[in-house]
Amino acid sequence: MKARFLVPLILFLLLIGLFVAGLKLDPRKVPSPLIDKPAPQFSLPGLLDKEKIIDTAELTKHKVSLFNVWATWCVACRQEHPFLMALARAGDVPIYGLNYKDKREDAIRWLNQYGNPYVANAFDEDGRVGIEWGVYGTPETFVIDSKGIVRYKQIGPLTEQVWQETILPLINEIRAEEG
């Protein structure tokens, strides 16, 4: 048996090792150091209205709110969008958006085209605020309570399942705490 004929097998075994490790990971789950910590402060121009400033205080005006990081170049955001629209129609929880590393005209066009589920959008053109919030990829959604504490972070699209199993119970819990 010549050694070079074993190369494919060895490479394959490495790959299998990677997949075994990969199966244990959830690509949507990223531990965030922000959980149960105060949300990072920011102050950004609004997306639709440049003059209106969106800041952290704006997010904490409600008992609980969602902060959704999105971009028009993100395919998964397109997948998530109908669900955000459904949430917005239900009107239960206010959704704020962070339009991340995007072009203003693209983002406005997106909202016109597919609907605008957001109460307001902060426009983070160079992604600096996104970095402070520890954004790895889009979409990500933070659950913020009225004290400005980050209670949960969802990596990847929000879905009915995540909503029913994780986020909705958490929101009810937060509401119960705040009375």
Place this chain on the structure above:
Amino acid sequence: MLPELGNFALILAMIIALAQGIVPMIGAARGIPSWMAFARSAAWAQLSLLVFSFGILTYAFVTHDFSVAYVANHSNSALPLSYRISAVWGGHEGSLLLWVMLMSAWSTAVALFSKRLPLEMVARVLAVMGLIAAGFTSFVVFTSNPFDRYFPAPLDGRDLNPMLQDFGLIVHPPMLYMGYVGFSVAFAFAIAALLGGRLDAAWARWSRPWTIIAWVFLTLGIALGSWWAYYELGWGGWWFWDPVENASFLPWLVGTALMHSLAVSEKRSTFKSWTVLLAIFAFSLCLLGTFLVRSGVLTSVHAFASDPTRGVYILMLLGVVVGVSLVIYAWRAPQVKSAGNFALLSRETFLLGNNVLLVVATATILMGTLYPLILDALNLGKISVGPPYFNAVFVPLMIPLIVVLGIGPLSRWKQDDFGRLAKILRYALVVSLVLGVLWPWMLFGKLDLMVVVGATISIWLVACILLDLFYRIRHKSSFWKGLTSQPLSFYGMSLAHLGVAITVVGITFTSYYSLEKDLRMAPGDQLELGGYLFQFDGIRDAHGPNYTSTKGIISVTRDGKPVGTMYTEKRNYTVQQMPMTEAGIDPGLFRDLYVAMGEPLGDGGWAMRIYYKPFVRWIWLGSLFMAFGGILAASDRRYRLMARRKAGLDIDAKLATQES
């Protein structure tokens, strides 16, 4: 009661597949003819059972049997009949059932069309396929059973995902799966040849038509998927480098390399252990794609409901199938002797270039697809790799590939003369350099470096194909006689290569000359784009069987003459509460007009997105040429000739002279 029968048939099929994997294998090792002959009957029995099982699931969909969980999750009483049938493969469980049924259809086809093959070879091939089928059928039975029941049965179903309620999605998965499982035939031939120790020209010739047909299906499947994304997602994009798209593209690239490498193995009896490895790779990548899509290790727009136990099961399947085959490779391949030598300038070298470029392209795309997973596994963070990476690595590899593609068929086996080639190719060089600049400039009036490159290599390829034809027929007594004396495989090859040129033109022109405009339009508003005048005539309410919709009507004129009326829709599917945009498309050979409607903006105004996309059809037209070329090549006379002779070795020499 019926679903239980379907389930029973499925379990029986699994057991028979297992027997098909074991009995003929032992028969081949021990030389017991009756055990070997069992393979053929087992293949037939397995196919009948799976067709029965599939039929029962289809019947459950047609008759709205919502007590079957899979039906309840993927259908609804308002879903039209055609989509109820296609919903059978609209979810994870049913699509796997389709997969195993198609796999056994390939097995049966091998059993049917292998009458002249040595029984020992047939037994081994069918045994390998039986083992794979047993693995996948058990996956369906144990982790993804489509016949599971709901009790009590829900009153109505949750409906099929609206994105899948579409003609493209009826045909795309079966085509793609036919391609995926089709590569199991080439794989099984390779393993059987390794086990039997007969890795010869006859093996390569037996594998070739099967490989080509599988490749044809995969080509059509990928093209359909791209076409579907183009008109259904409402973005006007046709390729996103999504992990699942990559999962289908990787086996296609390796399959393309395999087809060409098999040609060298057949004609020149060299590259053999490399060809075997490619056959293993092509099918492994099909399995890898399945794993990536169904296990949820990567995030993708195609997310099937992922479930860790399924991921573990497929990973085990992948590990066993590929691991064992690579062990067999490491054990047997060193004994394979490559016969033919070849000079640096020869057709072998050009085909080697083709193989190297395709395999490197595969590796870079695989790397990009897995990179997020690697970083994640090493705890280095979560990232996603997007189109900029893939375009940056893929395009530079394809440019030399197409240059080589032009020269390859004109070159001679074993050794060629530089002067001879240069003399032929100088015409192609001059024509392509001149037209590569002139053609796009005359069409669009502006140039870009990449446009010139794309146009030049496409014209180069077409010129080379025509030169090849010319040199083949110029010594014949008449033009017609020259044309008819060429074998089908030559026309197949030329058409497929022409298809590559057509697709490259389509990609180049669409990428660089598309026009796009987003605007608010109220009834009566007009827009000029790409020489066309679009007028928004207003909206109309409409409703389909399971959705309500708003139709936007746009009439298009060019220089005052009417071109047509386009309808774009915003649909709301009532059960899943999912809005969908149906783009209005006015297709044409040289340009598509594409209109997608957005949200209402008040005062009768609507957000509209209008595209002018030149040559976009050429992308899929080229794929059709490639697929048709593949069909011609696979139906070449010599494969049937070969079928009439036993091992086919004695006609090698005769055909080699006729072919080259």
